[in-house]
Amino acid sequence: MSFLDLMELRFIAFFRNQGVSMPTLRRAAERARNDWQVQHPLALASSKYVTDRKKVIARSAEETGDERAWDMATGQHEMWVTIEQTIEKGVEFDPNTYLAKFWAPSPGEFPNVLIDPRVAFGRPVVKGTSVPTRTLYRQWQAEGHKTKVAKWFDVPEDAVETAISYELRTA
Numbered sequence: 816m817s818f819l820d821l822m823e824l825r826f827i828a829f830f831r832n833q834g835v836s837m838p839t840l841r842r843a844a845e846r847a848r849n850d851w852q853v854q855h856p857l858a859l860a861s862s863k864y865v866t867d868r869k870k871v872i873a874r875s876a877e878e879t880g881d882e883r884a885w886d887m888a889t890g891q892h893e894m895w896v897t898i899e900q901t902i903e904k905g906v907e908f909d910p911n912t913y914l915a916k917f918w919a920p921s922p923g924e925f926p927n928v929l930i931d932p933r934v935a936f937g938r939p940v941v942k943g944t945s946v947p948t949r950t951l952y953r954q955w956q957a958e959g960h961k962t963k964v965a966k967w968f969d970v971p972e973d974a975v976e977t978a979i980s981y982e983l984r985t986a
Contacts, residue, residue: 818932822858822906822915829902838879858915860908925981927974939981941974951978 816824827840847856905922906915917931920939927942934940938947946968954964955975965972 818918818930818937819855819858819915821930821937822918823855826857826902836879842879853914855914860903860906860913860915921981921984924984925977927977928981941970941977941981944968944970944974946970946974946978948978948981951975952982955979 823844830840831837844857848854851859853859905919907917907919908914909916917929919926919929921928928939928948929942930937930939934945935947938949940947941951951964951968951970951974954967955961955978958964961972961975961979965975968975
């Protein structure tokens with residue numbers, strides 16, 4: 816699974832939790848793919864298609880008879896702002912392509928832990944390093960000294976501390 820697939824799955828999971836059917840979501844993705852000529856339309860920044868997204872979901876809901884999605888798609892603008900903020904939370908978008916570039920999965924608690932498909936094969940890393948958090952954590956478990964682990968991987972000691980905290984929290 817690619818990073819952009821992961822970003823689309825977050826979008827789908829959000830709407831599935833709101834009761835939108837898979838046929839509606841499939842049709843919306845297909846329509847958006849064709850209308851906007853992009854392979855991953857559900858991984859785009861809202862600034863790229865904020866008004867079109869409502870139309871795509873509304874038309875798809877109408878075609879599949881999904882009244883719940885139709886209501887969401889034609890609802891008030893404020894509702895869409897909330898949805899977009901939830902889906903896009905922690906995601907940084909490329910200003911040229913509008914596609915998701917990297918994601919901070921826990922932006923409130925661990926804003927420096929990122930998932931970037933160009934670094935460490937998309938495994939979580941501490942910002943500014945290229946060593947997966949899991950690797951730093953396991954070395955700390957084996958050795959028991961943050962300072963040694965930081966030195967071995969040439970990363971700041973606070974990056975090791977962040978990695979340990981993140982891995983303990985998400986385990």
